[in-house]
Amino acid sequence: MHIQVGAEDPIKEANWVDSIASANSDWSMMQVVYCDLTDTQMPATLDLFQKLPSVVGVRQILSRAPGIESGSILLDNITSPTVLENLQELSRRQLCFDLQLIPEVMEQASFLLQKVPELKIAICHAGSPHDRTASGIKYWQHALRSISSLPNTSCKISGLGMFHHNWKTQDFKVLVETCLEQFGSKRCMFGSNFPVDSLYSDYTRLFSAIKMLVPEPFHEAVFEKTASHFYNL
Structure with a gap:
């Protein structure tokens, strides 16, 4: 899966990714693109994206950790009828979010x-638990319930x-356990x-850490089936 990276030209990014997918059909490569949910012309943009066979969904960033970004156009307009209409449009087109x-x-x-309720929604990065103090984790766990209940x-x-750049495997334990407890495998x-995470570890170390923390009976779901179902791989 390729998830959009905030390129200056989202259409050009999507076309480039699609060209790689087309040249490597055995990869089963799909992508999630960027669309502005506040844009009244978003359906026309989706028409362009959906000409690409690899496009299965849309991503947008509602908010980042404090100090990284002051806000976002989506957060400023979250109650706008246009945003709701565009989410409904994603659902009608059977695209994920x-x-x-x-x-x-x-x-x-x-x-x-x-x-x-019919739109498939994936919460990126476990909901970005940026405050790793005991009180910060507790706050994240409580807030996450409002999402996981859907x-x-x-x-x-x-x-x-x-x-947490200098992480050890056990630092992620409460995060992984909370996700599994609230959402299920x-x-x-x-x-x-x-x-992005290659700044802090190599892939083998990261994968091994999460694999160790996820109970073995859940491996098939967490490392294959859930994503396969969600993104129609």
Whole structure:
């Protein structure tokens, strides 16, 4: 899976990824593209994207950790009718939605997401638990409930090193356990977040750490089946 990277030209990025997918048909490579949910012309943009066989969904960032970004156009317009209409359009087209957000806005986001019960939604990076203090983890766990309670949501166990660069395997234990407890294994999927997480570890070390923390009976779901079902691989 390729998840959009914030390229200056999302259409050009999507065409480039699709060309790689077309040249390597044995890879079963799909992609999630960027679309602006606040744009009244988003359906026309989706028409362009859906000409590419590899496109299966859309991602947008609602919020990043404090200090990284002051806000986002989506967060500023989260109650806009256009945003809801565009999410409904994704559902009608049977496209999935990847959402990156932080605990501080989860409850607000849940009010919007519950209005599109047929839309498949993946929460990126376990909801970005950026505060790793005991109180920060507790706050994230509570906020995450507002999202995990929606049956059409799934959770990506990914990007856990972004807020803890010198991590050890046990540092991720409570995060992985919380995701599995709240979403269940059939709604959790592993994501590498590479190349971003390559700043903090190599792929083998990261994969081995998450594999160690996920109970073996859940391996098939977390490392294959959930993503395969969600993205129609």
